[in-house]
Amino acid sequence: MKARLFFDNLGRALLTREIFENKNLSRRFYKYFLIGILVRLVFLPFLYMRDLLSIYQRAAETVFAGNFGSDFYQILTNYIHSAYLFVIKSIVPAISEFSSILLEKDTWVSWISFNSSYNVFTAVALFKILYLLFDIACMFLILRLSFDDEPENRLRAFKFWIFNPIVIFVLYVFARHDIIGVFVTLVALLLAKKNRKYWAIIILAVGIAIRFFPIMILPLFVFYLARSRKDYIVLSLTGISGLLSVELFSYFYFGRSVIFSLLNTQFFNYLLKPELELVTGSHGSIFIFIAVYIIIILSFLHIKNKSFDLLLNYGAIIYLTYISLCFFHPQYVLWAVPFLIVIFVRRKSLIYYHWFQFILVLVLLLYWGPLVTNFIFTPIDYRFFIYLPSPNSIVRLFYDDAGFVNIFRSVFAGVSLWMVYLIYKYNKTMLSNKLNGGED
Amino acid sequence: MKMVNPGLKIIVLVLTAVLILTLFSGCRGVFYIPGASYGYYIWEEDNNIYVEWSIDRKESEFEGRILTDGKITAYNLNGWEESDTIKVEGDKIEFSAALDDTDYSDGFSFAIQDYTYLEFDLKMNGGYDLSRINLGGFLENPEESVFRIGKGYFGQLGEKPWYRKHPFSEFLGKLFSNKYFTFVYLFILGAVIIEILRVTVLAGRKRKIIGMAISYAVLVVAEIGIYFILRFLVR
Numbered sequence: 001m002k003a004r005l006f007f008d009n010l011g012r013a014l015l016t017r018e019i020f021e022n023k024n025l026s027r028r029f030y031k032y033f034l035i036g037i038l039v040r041l042v043f044l045p046f047l048y049m050r051d052l053l054s055i056y057q058r059a060a061e062t063v064f065a066g067n068f069g070s071d072f073y074q075i076l077t078n079y080i081h082s083a084y085l086f087v088i089k090s091i092v093p094a095i096s097e098f099s100s101i102l103l104e105k106d107t108w109v110s111w112i113s114f115n116s117s118y119n120v121f122t123a124v125a126l127f128k129i130l131y132l133l134f135d136i137a138c139m140f141l142i143l144r145l146s147f148d149d150e151p152e153n154r155l156r157a158f159k160f161w162i163f164n165p166i167v168i169f170v171l172y173v174f175a176r177h178d179i180i181g182v183f184v185t186l187v188a189l190l191l192a193k194k195n196r197k198y199w200a201i202i203i204l205a206v207g208i209a210i211r212f213f214p215i216m217i218l219p220l221f222v223f224y225l226a227r228s229r230k231d232y233i234v235l236s237l238t239g240i241s242g243l244l245s246v247e248l249f250s251y252f253y254f255g256r257s258v259i260f261s262l263l264n265t266q267f268f269n270y271l272l273k274p275e276l277e278l279v280t281g282s283h284g285s286i287f288i289f290i291a292v293y294i295i296i297i298l299s300f301l302h303i304k305n306k307s308f309d310l311l312l313n314y315g316a317i318i319y320l321t322y323i324s325l326c327f328f329h330p331q332y333v334l335w336a337v338p339f340l341i342v343i344f345v346r347r348k349s350l351i352y353y354h355w356f357q358f359i360l361v362l363v364l365l366l367y368w369g370p371l372v373t374n375f376i377f378t379p380i381d382y383r384f385f386i387y388l389p390s391p392n393s394i395v396r397l398f399y400d401d402a403g404f405v406n407i408f409r410s411v412f413a414g415v416s417l418w419m420v421y422l423i424y425k426y427n428k429t430m431l432s433n434k435l436n437g438g439e440d
Numbered sequence: 441m442k443m444v445n446p447g448l449k450i451i452v453l454v455l456t457a458v459l460i461l462t463l464f465s466g467c468r469g470v471f472y473i474p475g476a477s478y479g480y481y482i483w484e485e486d487n488n489i490y491v492e493w494s495i496d497r498k499e500s501e502f503e504g505r506i507l508t509d510g511k512i513t514a515y516n517l518n519g520w521e522e523s524d525t526i527k528v529e530g531d532k533i534e535f536s537a538a539l540d541d542t543d544y545s546d547g548f549s550f551a552i553q554d555y556t557y558l559e560f561d562l563k564m565n566g567g568y569d570l571s572r573i574n575l576g577g578f579l580e581n582p583e584e585s586v587f588r589i590g591k592g593y594f595g596q597l598g599e600k601p602w603y604r605k606h607p608f609s610e611f612l613g614k615l616f617s618n619k620y621f622t623f624v625y626l627f628i629l630g631a632v633i634i635e636i637l638r639v640t641v642l643a644g645r646k647r648k649i650i651g652m653a654i655s656y657a658v659l660v661v662a663e664i665g666i667y668f669i670l671r672f673l674v675r
Contacts, residue, residue, distance in 0.1 A: 027639055027643070030639055031636065031639050031640060034632055034635050034636045034639070035636060037632055038629065038632045038633065038636065041625075041628065041629055041632065042629070045621070045625060118613075118614055118617040118618055119614075119617075119618045119621065120614065121614060121615075121618060121621055121622075121625075122618060122620075122621040125621070125625070377607075379614075380607050380610065380611045380614075381606050381607030381609075381610035381611055382610075383571065383579055383606060383610070384578075384579060384606040384607035384610065385607070387478075387479070387571060387572070387578075387579060389472075389473050389476035389477045389478070389496070390476075393473075393475070393476035393477075393496040393497075394473060394476045396475075396476070396496070396497060397473070397475045397476055397497075397544075
């Protein structure tokens with residue numbers, strides 16, 4: 001009897017009371033969950049992109065060689081992976097057998113050795129289970145993100161996440177770790193929804209320390225949560241405290257600045273590269289994304305009655321604008337997904353554009369050549385997929401491959417900007433319906 | 441008007457793509473795409489031996505020598521340019537040819553009589569890359585720089601079943617050699633599928649427990665069956 005009570009309470013806690021107590025909804029929830037898990041399991045052991053091995057190689061440096069500075073740019077991410085690697089190597093002896101491969105400095109040799117190992121599927125599956133755990137945690141957070149008195153819509157949001165092609169691709173085909181940062185951001189969003197302003201910002205600061213992307217929505221958090229002038233200052237400082245902590249740690253531990261190192265990497269350049277040269281040959285330029293970003297932030301600032309749903313919509317606008325205007329890696333699209341999920345429930349037409357985005361992202365993989373196309377399949381048979389002609393080389397027979405991809409990149413930008421427009425239009429409708437002209 | 445099943449559309453699209461790729465491939469004996477594939481492709485067709493090479497539109501030199509204990513009776517050139525050279529004697533062929541970003545592939549074929557072996561010495565850019573020499577099939581590579589094949593080699597290769605060829609041989613080999621993973625993984629997949637059946641197909645049934653018991657029994661039998669199938673395919 002006690003066990004039943006325990007599981008009932010657990011069910012309510014995980015599924016929300018409304019869904020758990022509605023037999024039809026809870027059954028549908030369970031069905032979606034199982035099918036979603038099945039799809040994830042199918043991809044789990046067989047596919048990954050080379051970066052998964054790199055991140056675990058750096059974790060192995062920490063776990064097997066005691067080097068705590070093996071990943072200078074992503075310190076927290078490295079420690080999370082290191083802790084996880086430590087746990088799985090303690091439980092599964094097969095993982096310890098990989099230590100020499102993981103510690104191999106020659107990246108080509110380690111990659112070939114890893115893929116040719118008889119138990120490569122075990123290692124790939126275990127490495128990706130970390131992301132599966134965060135993914136499952138995100139599913140339950142998504143359930144609570146919006147639609148408080150609408151269990152049917154909550155379930156739809158859950159469905160859109162669990163069957164989201166970007167989520168499945170980024171985590172189980174590409175095997176990138178962005179889900180960790182997304183999870184922390186979702187926790188921060190839920191805290192913001194409950195008006196726990198300091199906790200929301202502190203958790204977001206942790207998210208920023210894990211991955212740089214949540215910093216883009218930090219101003220939205222501050223404007224949404226701040227109730228006084230003091231709040232603006234305190235919340236802003238708290239928001240960047242995570243990054244400052246990592247900076248201080250790196251400065252004292254490694255003797256160099258992580259922020260300035262990051263600013264000098266190509267990744268930060270992605271933000272600045274789309275620029276409008278004011279006079280040909282001069283130094284005068286406008287960084288397009290920065291200008292557009294400021295417009296979006298100011299647009300949010302000038303809304304008088306900011307609702308949580310508006311915050312989510314603006315989050316979607318920011319990330320969609322980013323992937324529209326700037327060079328991005330496929331996993332960056334994941335950052336837009338939690339925000340879009342909620343919008344899909346209200347504006348179903350947007351999901352068709354999202355699927356179109358996903359198809360275009362698959363074409364954009366040609367930017368990186370065989371590394372992200374053929375080589376993803378190398379655990380199955382590395383020789384076959386290394387020696388197979390890459391899609392790039394086939395495209396090049398007919399047309400310049402960079403030009404070919406850029407056509408699709410432009411279509412992607414067009415679709416994403418159109419989605420931004422639709423969300424903006426939807427914001428206006430929301431405001432006029434609920435707030436009766438609350439905008440300045 | 442009757443709606444066409446989207447699944448059928450996808451199948452038609454995939455088949456069309458495969459057909460187009462096949463048409464663009466340089467030969468019927470070994471699949472390769474001139475200008476995209478990289479390496480030597482050697483096969484036998486209508487009693488002629490074909491030797492062709494391709495590279496992904498980079499300037500490259502291909503040179504080599506073929507020796508035999510039989511007699512070369514005729515030869516044909518394919519995609520040959522003025523700067524490419526070939527010297528054919530009774531029991532020997534020597535060639536040298538270059539490819540670049542406009543010349544996607546070259547090759548030749550020859551007829552041969554009364555032979556027991558063919559000896560190949562094939563170089564790319566002055567060196568050996570055995571993984572790029574495809575002898576009668578993709579990734580059917582020789583083991584030595586100068587290698588011999590017997591008269592019946594291509595016929596024997598044709599009898600090789602699909603599960604002994606790449607990528608299936610490697611994939612099935614890994615599944616079988618890592619049994620603990622494979623069977624735990626398959627069991628988890630099976631259990632999830634059974635759960636899906638339980639909440640969908642079996643949901644309205646009265647004796648649900650019997651359906652579940654049968655499902656798990658089928659799963660166990662399937663696992664045993666897969667074990668023996670893998671053992672047979674990998675042996």
